[in-house]
Amino acid sequence: MPQIENRLRKLDTELSLLVEEVLRIRNYTAPVVLEQFYEPVSVLDAKGKKKTLINFTPEMLNAWICHSSQASFIKMKELEEGILSEICEGRLLSAMTLIRSHFEAAGMACLCIDELNKWFQTDDSSVLRDIIPITFLGTSLVRASKKFSPLEDGLLFSEQDKMPTSKLISAIDAFVSSKEPTGKMHSYYGFLCEFTHPNLRALRDYIKTEMHEIEGWIHKYKSKADLTKKHYGMMLDVLLTSMKAGHASCAMLREIRITEQDGNVLVHGPDEPQLKEIWENLYFFPEELNERLKTIFSYQN
Numbered sequence: 137m138p139q140i141e142n143r144l145r146k147l148d149t150e151l152s153l154l155v156e157e158v159l160r161i162r163n164y165t166a167p168v169v170l171e172q173f174y175e176p177v178s179v180l181d182a183k184g185k186k187k188t189l190i191n192f193t194p195e196m197l198n199a200w201i202c203h204s205s206q207a208s209f210i211k212m213k214e215l216e217e218g219i220l221s222e223i224c225e226g227r228l229l230s231a232m233t234l235i236r237s238h239f240e241a242a243g244m245a246c247l248c249i250d251e252l253n254k255w256f257q258t259d260d261s262s263v264l265r266d267i268i269p270i271t272f273l274g275t276s277l278v279r280a281s282k283k284f285s286p287l288e289d290g291l292l293f294s295e296q297d298k299m300p301t302s303k304l305i306s307a308i309d310a311f312v313s314s315k316e317p318t319g320k321m322h323s324y325y326g327f328l329c330e331f332t333h334p335n336l337r338a339l340r341d342y343i344k345t346e347m348h349e350i351e352g353w354i355h356k357y358k359s360k361a362d363l364t365k366k367h368y369g370m371m372l373d374v375l376l377t378s379m380k381a382g383h384a385s386c387a388m389l390r391e392i393r394i395t396e397q398d399g400n401v402l403v404h405g406p407d408e409p410q411l412k413e414i415w416e417n418l419y420f421f422p423e424e425l426n427e428r429l430k431t432i433f434s435y436q437n
Contacts, residue, residue, distance in 0.1 A: 137162075137217070140217075140220050140221055140224055141159055143224040144158075144159065144220060144223070144224060147365075147368050148365045148368065150365060150369075151365065151368055151369055151372065153422070153425055154369060154372040154373060154376060154425070155372065157376055157421075157422065157425060158220070158372055158375060158376050158379065161376075161379050161380070161383060161418060162216060164417055164418070165209075165213065165383050165418075168209065168390075170206045170209070170210075171202075173198065173199060173202040174195065174198075174199065175195075175196075175199035175202075175203070176191065176193070176195045176196055176199065178191065178196070178268075178269060178272060179191040180269055186266070187269040187270075188265050188266055188269065189264075189265040189266075189268050189269050190265075192261050192264070192265055193396075194394040194395055194396045194401065196268065197264075197268075197394045198393060198394055200248070200268045200271060200272070201248060201252070201389050201392055201393075201394075202389075203271065203272065204244055204245055204247070204248035204271065204389060205245055205248065205385075205386045205389035205390055206386075207241075207244065208241045208242065208244045208245035208382060208385070208386055209245075209382075209383070209386045211237070211238075211241035212238055212241050212242060212378075212379065212382050212383065212386075215234050215235075215237055215238045215241065216238065216375075216379070218230075218234050219231055219234045219235055219238065219371075219375055222234060223368065223371050223372070226360065226361070226363050227360075228331070228341060228361045228363060228367060228371070229331055229338065229361075231371050232328055232331035232332070232338075232371065233328075233331055233332045235328055235371065235374055235375050235378065236325070236328035236329060236331070236332050238375065238378045238379075238382070239304075239305065239308065239321075239324070239325055239328060239374075239378045240301060240304055240305075241382060242308060242378045242379070242381050242382025242383075242385070243301075243303075243304025243305055243307050243308045243382075244271070244299075244304055245382050245385035245386045245389060246304070246307035246308045246310070246311040246381055246382070246385045247267070247299075247303060247304055247307035248385070248389055249307070249311060249385045249388055249389065250307045250310050250311065251263055251264055251267055251307075252264075252392070256403060267299070270299050271299060301325075302322075305321050305322050305325045306321075306322070308321040308378075308381050308382075309321035309322060311381050311384075311385060312377070312380075312381050321377075321381075324374055324377065327374075328374065339357075341361035341362070341363070341367070342357055342358055342359075342360075342361050343355050343356070343357055343358070344356045344358060376425075380418060380419050380421070381419070383418050384414050384415075384418040384419040387406075387414045387418055388406055388411070388414060391405035391406035391407075391410050392404065392405050392406065393405060
């Protein structure tokens with residue numbers, strides 16, 4: 137990682153604020169210890185293909201919180217290594233594809249925070265009873281088995297369709313919005329999908345185009361994009377947004393524990409000092425970055 141850090145710092149002096157903030161969060165989250173935890177057996181009520189959790193207990197909730205935070209944390213940290221390496225190599229498509237995966241991992245932690253907050257406020261556990269089994273036992277193979285029936289023999293009775301990605305991105309949007317969700321994170325994710333799906337729009341940086349002398353264009357594809365400061369700024373900007381939302385959510389989840397006393401459910405943490413630390417060290421954008429490069433849709437201009 138030190139070699140990658142040195143290469144990132146040499147990209148462009150105008151990108152130094154973004155680079156240093158990305159690296160600061162990487163270093164801040166490096167010492168995090170992932171604690172061992174207990175998960176009870178899930179008792180499910182199967183209604184058709186939908187599975188609903190019956191044993192909605194503090195032990196089950198704590199297991200779900202730990203799974204969501206630790207799995208998201210590991211995925212983000214692992215992906216960040218690859219993303220920063222690809223940025224250093226100037227590989228636009230692979231960097232953006234990995235950032236998209238990072239967005240989804242961050243979204244899982246944000247979803248856990250969002251649904252826990254709704255439960256705290258309404259005491260309605262119905263959504264959590266549906267989401268927890270999907271989180272534990274959701275798989276894309278369920279959908280694939282509809283096209284290739286032999287897959288069904290390898291699926292467990294408890295396995296079901298995966299969590300819709302739109303829910304994950306909506307959860308990030310809710311987390312980063314100070315009031316009502318703005319939909320901005322959906323625009324970020326849609327932009328990332330352009331580089332993942334087989335669309336021509338994402339290949340504009342890999343094509344040299346000239347007007348034909350009569351009508352139309354002459355195109356020549358190239359194997360490597362010629363990236364500018366705006367390209368690098370765009371990649372770092374989107375990555376930083378995902379890192380801040382994801383790591384801040386994971387830090388909050390690590391401080392939450394559910395207990396029961398005399399038949400009452402009690403929620404513990406994070407307290408005000410812990411929230412302040414999470415805000416200042418993970419989520420807060422330094423003043424210099426509040427008006428960031430604004431390159432998300434204009435980087436090719």
